[in-house]
Amino acid sequence: MSPRPYSDPYVAGTGLGLVLLASFVLAGRGLGASGAFTTVASKVINAPSLHQSEWLLIEIGGVVIGGFLSALLAGRLQWKVERPSRMSFAFAGGAVMGLGAVLARGCTSGLALTGGALLSVGGWVFMIAAFAGAYMLAPLLRRSWQ
Amino acid sequence: MTALLIGIAFGFALESAGLGDSRKLAGQFYFTDLTVFKVMFTAIVTAMLGVFWLARLGVVDLASISVPETYLVPQLLGGLIFGAGFVAAGLCPGTSCVSAASGRADGLAVVLGLFTGVLLSGAAGLGGLALYNATPRGSETLPQLLHVPYGVVVFAVVAMALTMFKLAERIRTAS
Numbered sequence: 413m414s415p416r417p418y419s420d421p422y423v424a425g426t427g428l429g430l431v432l433l434a435s436f437v438l439a440g441r442g443l444g445a446s447g448a449f450t451t452v453a454s455k456v457i458n459a460p461s462l463h464q465s466e467w468l469l470i471e472i473g474g475v476v477i478g479g480f481l482s483a484l485l486a487g488r489l490q491w492k493v494e495r496p497s498r499m500s501f502a503f504a505g506g507a508v509m510g511l512g513a514v515l516a517r518g519c520t521s522g523l524a525l526t527g528g529a530l531l532s533v534g535g536w537v538f539m540i541a542a543f544a545g546a547y548m549l550a551p552l553l554r555r556s557w558q
Numbered sequence: 559m560t561a562l563l564i565g566i567a568f569g570f571a572l573e574s575a576g577l578g579d580s581r582k583l584a585g586q587f588y589f590t591d592l593t594v595f596k597v598m599f600t601a602i603v604t605a606m607l608g609v610f611w612l613a614r615l616g617v618v619d620l621a622s623i624s625v626p627e628t629y630l631v632p633q634l635l636g637g638l639i640f641g642a643g644f645v646a647a648g649l650c651p652g653t654s655c656v657s658a659a660s661g662r663a664d665g666l667a668v669v670l671g672l673f674t675g676v677l678l679s680g681a682a683g684l685g686g687l688a689l690y691n692a693t694p695r696g697s698e699t700l701p702q703l704l705h706v707p708y709g710v711v712v713f714a715v716v717a718m719a720l721t722m723f724k725l726a727e728r729i730r731t732a733s
Contacts, residue, residue: 511678512640
């Protein structure tokens with residue numbers, strides 16, 4: 413089966429927005445991702461800066477299942493390894509994001525998406541800063557993407 | 559159970575939009591693929607309008623939804639650092655989980671890198687630094703900061719998003 417094309421971004425975005433809205437109404441809170449990482453890390457070491465949330469841990473388990481199901485149903489499930497240099501950038505970029513997320517107390521999900529929709533000052537500050545940081549470094553990393 | 563179902567729907571939405579593919583996300587920062595921006599702002603506008611109108615109609619109480627805490631300087635600095643990592647990795651924490659779940663090894667590398675970064679930040683005592691707790695503003699919102707009605711900010715965000723969608727479509731046709 414050949415992989416099906418991705419959904420239209422505005423359709424997928426509306427779906428994502430409705431998921432976020434459902435979370436607001438049903439759980440009284442928004443989505444998150446980095447908080448699941450800090451929760452696991454806080455089980456390994458005791459550090460006051462690491463936010464703990466069982467809710468986020470369960471939610472991220474759902475994200476993995478949902479991502480898997482979507483890829484499976486669309487015929488996009490496939491073990492794909494990038495070249496070593498790209499894998500190094502992926503790992504290093506992840507580590508840098510981890511630092512940024514701990515310092516900011518959230519990531520693209522918990523601050524930009526959730527905070528953005530709830531008009532949180534910190535959510536918008538983080539979102540603008542994250543885009544700015546990415547655009548500033550992008551020219552230097554262009555070759556890593558070729 | 560709610561957390562699991564919401565997570566599944568979240569992961570499904572991200573993968574179906576193509577946000578498990580790091581090259582697609584990286585395209586945002588080279589203006590070759592603006593999917594990240596389109597998906598993100600459509601979602602923000604949808605949820606923001608939903609909450610606004612449901613609160614207006616008395617279906618939900620805005621006070622019952624927890625607003626992320628604001629710490630201005632840590633979030634400005636943390637955001638810049640996060641963005642730098644984002645363009646190197648091509649994935650953010652949520653999308654890295656989706657990417658790994660769809661069988662992409664670079665997604666798994668980002669997941670492992672994130673965990674390492676979080677663990678090291680915790681071990682280094684980031685939370686003990688004065689910087690970490692600087693400039694706290696509680697659960698402040700833009701309407702409170704700007705002293706304007708909630709609906710005015712909602713309208714401004716919608717207008718800004720629509721303008722930027724229009725620009726984004728122009729970039730696509732130009733390339």
